[in-house]
Amino acid sequence: MEDAYRSGALYAFVVVTVISGLMIRRLRETVLALTPLVLGTLWAIGLLPIFGVKLNLANVWGVPLIIGASAEYGLNVVMRATEARAHGGPVFARSTILAVAFNGLSTITGFGSLLVAHHRGMRSLGLLLTLGSVTSLVAALVVLPVLIRLLDPAVRRAVDAGDRCA
Numbered sequence: 001m002e003d004a005y006r007s008g009a010l011y012a013f014v015v016v017t018v019i020s021g022l023m024i025r026r027l028r029e030t031v032l033a034l035t036p037l038v039l040g041t042l043w044a045i046g047l048l049p050i051f052g053v054k055l056n057l058a059n060v061w062g063v064p065l066i067i068g069a070s071a072e073y074g075l076n077v078v079m080r081a082t083e084a085r086a087h088g089g090p091v092f093a094r095s096t097i098l099a100v101a102f103n104g105l106s107t108i109t110g111f112g113s114l115l116v117a118h119h120r121g122m123r124s125l126g127l128l129l130t131l132g133s134v135t136s137l138v139a140a141l142v143v144l145p146v147l148i149r150l151l152d153p154a155v156r157r158a159v160d161a162g163d164r165c166a
Contacts, residue, residue: 001057005060005061005063008061008063008064009063009064009067011064012063012064012067012068013037013067016034016037016067016068016071017030017034019071020033020034020071020075023075023079024075024078024079024082026082028151028152029078029082032074032078032144032147032148032151033074033075033077033078033079034071034074035074035139035143035144035147036070036073036074036077036136036137036139036140036143036144037067037070037071037073037074037136037139039135039136039139039143040066040070040132040133040134040135040136040137040138040139040140041063041066041067041070041132041135041136043131043135043138043139044066044128044131044132044134044135044136045063047131047135048127048128048131051127051131053124053127053128055128056121056124057121058120058121058122058124058125059121059124059125059127059128061125062125062128062129062132063128063132065129065132066128066129066132066133066136069107069111069129069132069133069136070132070133070136070137070140072103073100073103073104073136073137073139073140073141074136074139074140074144076096076099076100076103076140077092077096077097077100077140077141077144077145077148078144078148080092080093080096081148081152085152091148091149092145097141100137100140100141101137101141104133104134104136104137104140104141105137107133108130108133108134108137111126111129111130111132111133112126112130113126114126114127114129114130115127115130
């Protein structure tokens with residue numbers, strides 16, 4: 001049973017990676033888009049002991065859900081930065097950041113509703129999914145823009161030029 005859950009998480013990650021690669025069509029940007037997903041998932045699993053939760057049969061199947069739900073945070077930020085590089089405009093448009101934030105908050109609200117369940121397994125699943133969404137959203141809105149700026153000279157020049165104009 002545990003092997004099946006590990007395989008499910010691996011398959012979910014592979015499918016998300018392939019779809020992201022097909023959408024973006026550049027290796028560096030694909031890796032950047034997946035960074036919040038990987039960081040968020042690792043941070044969430046790392047935070048579980050603080051909340052007294054262990055991965056078990058009741059909540060481990062939530063890991064593929066985190067992967068699927070969190071994948072689009074990084075994709076949206078990277079796709080916007082790529083469009084800005086190609087067509088101009090702000091690299092990190094306020095509307096894009098707010099849309100990703102709203103998307104994440106609505107997902108967090110849905111997963112967080114499981115936290116009020118009376119069943120311990122459902123509550124631990126809700127905690128895992130909520131932590132995964134929160135940490136992935138933080139990684140997408142805080143870490144990813146910094147990485148994009150550091151790793152892409154064109155974006156760095158565009159952001160620096162915008163900073164000088166402000």
